[in-house]
Amino acid sequence: MSHHPIVPGFHPDPSICRVGDDYYLACSSFEYFPGIPIFHSRDLVRWTQLGNALERSSQLPLTTETPSSGGVYAPTLRHHDGRFWLIVTVVAAGGNVLFTATDPAGPWSDPIPLPGVHGIDPDLAWDDDGTCWVTTAGGAQVRLEPRTGQTLGEPHQVWSGTRGALAPEAPHLYKIGGHWYLMIAEGGTERGHAVSIARGPAPDGPFEPCPANPILTHRGTHHPVQNTGHADLVQAPDGAWWMVFLGVRPRGGTPGWHVLGREAFLAPVTWEGGWPVVGEIVSGTPAGPFMDDFDLPRFDTSWISVRSRQATTKERAGWLTLHARGASLDERDVTFLGRRAQHLRWHARTLIDPSQGRGGLAVRLDEDHHYEIEAGEGRVRVIARIGSVRTVVAEQEVSAGPMVLSVQTGEPRRPGDPCSGPDTLAFGIEGLPALATLDGRYLSTEVAGGFTGRVIGMYAATGTVHFDWFAYDLLEETPSSSR
Template structure:
């Protein structure tokens, strides 16, 4: 049986810290706004979203120049001296590394402090006994950091950079455990060769000796159903137990295997043997990806909703029409970087999505999005309901029929393939159509899901299912997302 993530769907690059009996975890968010979801748990395998770190345009301005799979990379969350500190990279044009703080991880978080002296990506924070803060980045380089001013002290110096010949030493995390300082890194690239290695030394700046059993975690060249394992972070429980959170993917279909949900957050226990961590088998999470129904009857949207980049608030609102989500178009299709889009991460390999749309004043619909060049949608407006597909340079209207008067329930059913017809079988089938008042699904088209996968599209994100406006104004009365279990 395939182990399940503790936080399913597109939630990569987990970073975790514990305060008392409470665990807090954050993930990368890339081109989506608000940035950096925050989760809370008391037991490590049941997590609840409590907010987002970068939830104001003053904190995060992802302009249309921010490419898909750009934006916010690899946050590190730490608690020190009564405050939560989060350091992260914005790879957008004009971005860079930045630091925010909060007394409550649910927010509000401070305005960002720029860190011009911190190079590279994937920054980490660790404090020694003297209160000195050490910032370590991918590469692997390190400098001392004044977290109040954002200024570095001295010139960044190179540390241990992982296994000789292994590419992309990244995601460093530094810890004081017992008599040693440990430097945990990811290496091998974030694809099938991904892994986690560790070294230890007498001081936070080394020198570091590598673990003789590196990598301490990798599923490369195995038939394990969870692949691309890497980018880990260690945490100790109140009972003295040790755990690691890390990212992984669940490929489906035939060869080479396609993952469509993005990189997800997994959990495994850790034992210490001769001063080195030994990572155990993955612990399956409870079904954290619960059903979702939103009737848009509150003034503010739930923290689960994400939009593209940083759209003006007037383009996405629940205040214009009672118990409706109103979207005002900017870009004219899902191909546009500034399209008005509000989505929910796909968190299950099979699921059912419905959205009731009033397109009497515009055109829009329900989309399965990976990026601007890879998306499927069921769209209504201008007298027609149609299925559209964008796969790389190809864009097609796959099917169409007349649109009856009044609102229409747009529907997407995604079904994972559990058997293989042959080695080329895709990971899932995406069926797009409409639903009647009694729930009857009328299919307009069924499309191969492999073309909305990372193996085809590239990048670092996963599918997001959501509503959009491509012309004028579109009102949505409700949205529902329901997992379908085999």
Template sequence: MSSAPEKGHTLSNPVIPGFHPDPSICRAGDDYYLACSSFEYYPGVPVFHSRDLVHWTQIGNALDRPGQLRLPPDSSSSGGLYAPTLRHHDGRFWLVVTNVSADGNLLFTATDPAGPWSDPIRLPGVRGIDPDLAWDDDGTCWCTVAGVSQVRIDPLTGETLGEPRRVWSGPPGAKAPEAPHLYRIGDWWYLLIAEGGTERCHGVSIARSRTPDGPFEPCPANPILTHRGTDHPVQNTGHGDLVQGPDGSWWMVFLGVRPGGGSPGWHVLGRETFLAPVTWIDDWPVVGEVTTDLAPPPWPLREPVAPPVRDDFELSDLAPAWISPRSRSAEDCTTKERAGWLSLRARGASLDDPGVVFVGRRQQDLSCRARTLADPAEGHGGLAVRLDERHHYGIEATAGEVRVIARIGPLRSVVASRPSDGGPVVLRIEVVATREVTEARQGPDTVVLGVEDREGGFVELARLDGRYLSTEVAGGFTGRVIGMYASVGTVHFDWFDYEPGAH
């Protein structure tokens, strides 16, 4: 397998679909590693590996121990971990990130990016989010944060060396200069930033200097990446990071969204990781076309497809793709209580509760199907599509009933129910993307919830508009997560499967 996509190759973007925002990338030899924001979810900061920049495998989560990641029970959704920077320097991997819910800026190190990662080194003198690390030839470590300001630090102790100072903050009047990354490339130091806010006006701009602390000269072609004001099927493009392949080619990873439906367009998977080629003209980077398998609007004919997922819960530890809001304890979530089953013990009253016991995986496809076999003999629980505490749909099994519950903002309703014999039941959620927009108010997709009967037939209980589980409705920075939960007592789940595509 080649170490980078061939020139002219049409990429199947996004390269990491679903809620994987704020990508940061580094290369060690022929291997690429990438980390993303995880916000209120535990474990935190998913880490991926690739040999070609296109095919990525999650190899772990950098913050997978309670001592590394503190997310208070009352911390808000879309809080938690913001915008990691991942770097390989002096034979070691370095990861710096902001925990906006507790502890501020934190630095971690590892010899293997799959882990284990160190306990946190606190950076109390680094003020601001989206921290970046870069090293000068003499070993000086520069930490740059949103705003944009910069300070020298000792990365082994977290001590700041001198006072922070403002540096270039983007084009005049730029909104929300953030996600800075500082690079030494050739004879220049480059400062890459995001600006315009992380919504439709998002973009990437760059400046250069002969020294790491400026003064910085802005690129005359700024922004070097944006889809603002266009009808491109990928929007909100920004928060980029550069990497050079072993063959000398250059690439940018960045976030973007795929809005669907009518006006104003709703994105439901969250911000995803995309890839584009980079060339250099007059010592400035030029970002190539964001090529995809997507047809022109109103909607893609094809989409990147993640492989099917099947988990029979036969291992003692959950795979790294499984995440939970804020925390996950062995007492509340275990595969050891009943062999070959995942057992969830409720501690929050419902999905509305920040303390709910929920284990899910990011929705990675515009259309998909998720199923699980639930045994509710000892409690209440089920299968849900979650955006946050105020926006979710679930199908819940009890000893005598299966019901569909919808939470949209301040409104919570049981929208359908069906008697149950109290035994194990297959719960099913299908997400069907809107393929043809026929009027402006049409939503991006439909979420269908139901059960499978003993013959394997599907009994639909509810068909709900997916727009209410979108960032444009709910706000925030995350995307959908599909998984299992317990609301009363203990619920056991024999297996879970996720299959991409329409059904």
């Protein structure tokens, strides 16, 4: 059975709402700009990105002080009183803030600060008399005037999950039938991740936990999707209920390495005795290949940069131009334009003109974990940064002029070995043998830590570097790629 995400690649913390026959979904984006991708669907399994809610620096002022896996955490997306509301934590840039829009494709407002809302993972819910309630991780709750950002009264504590459970977070509050339900994630966002729920007579409780908690977890199982948690509920027009949640697809030996980050999954929900029962994952539609020849004046909505996009232009017709800032991907101000990797097996290529500088094609997790093939100054190099070690793995002299750089994933070096990584990455110049093939486990969350996944893209290290096109193609996955 396939278990494809509904939104593959690093798209964690999904939050969903429905307006008529249309579903909208938002995800975390951390240190990448623009922030908070917004998706649309009519059937819950096929999703199209409409844009990004935070596409102006006034909305998302990320700087080099923002660490990787910092930035934008866990949005909640809701529709109320004819408007879309997006509440989110922007770590190290003002705490909790609120955005509004009449169209989910944008434009979204500048942030409304919420100085009285403390904690991460804020949720929004309105009761029958129009009072707005905000609940944050750990069970803190306060009433809010959402148009001004002012809190009403003092915060109070509501249900915070299983006693002693790690990291009660991702609260969502719902009025369903005659009860108010408070759903949370707990157990940490690693293999112990889970979803639990409680219900009560009012938005502020008192809440009684579901006797079958956790209602969703894959811990201690051989299920190919692990770390399941951080969920949100939505009701379809036909009355059926569904849950979106994050999960990962680990591969390789022990302990299993996930490289795409936490992805968005879908499962049906039924109700028994007034409690939700979560069914098996419903497979989404796999993402297709991607090609950008940079002929259009605007960037495709899927392109993201590290913290800002100020040195990325289209000043040469039909080309992408990157002006170097930081000297390498080790730097927080590197000039980089990339896309989330969305498949376990893929092949990416770009045509680069390095005649005015030095740059290349990279696979990035953070400043301390990335691989790249770099062209310029008459040579091509494959570079690996793993923790505190940075090394030139291979080097080759080349003639001046444009060339196609390539990176391709492959099977692990020792399939079936408990110490084998999830995949390999081969770097080279198109039409020539690979310059180097590197172990993929070092670009995984289990090695690097953090909350993101692999991002593939182009960068500039010195001077000005031009790129004519970028292509991302799917490769067939073999059975040996699974644990």
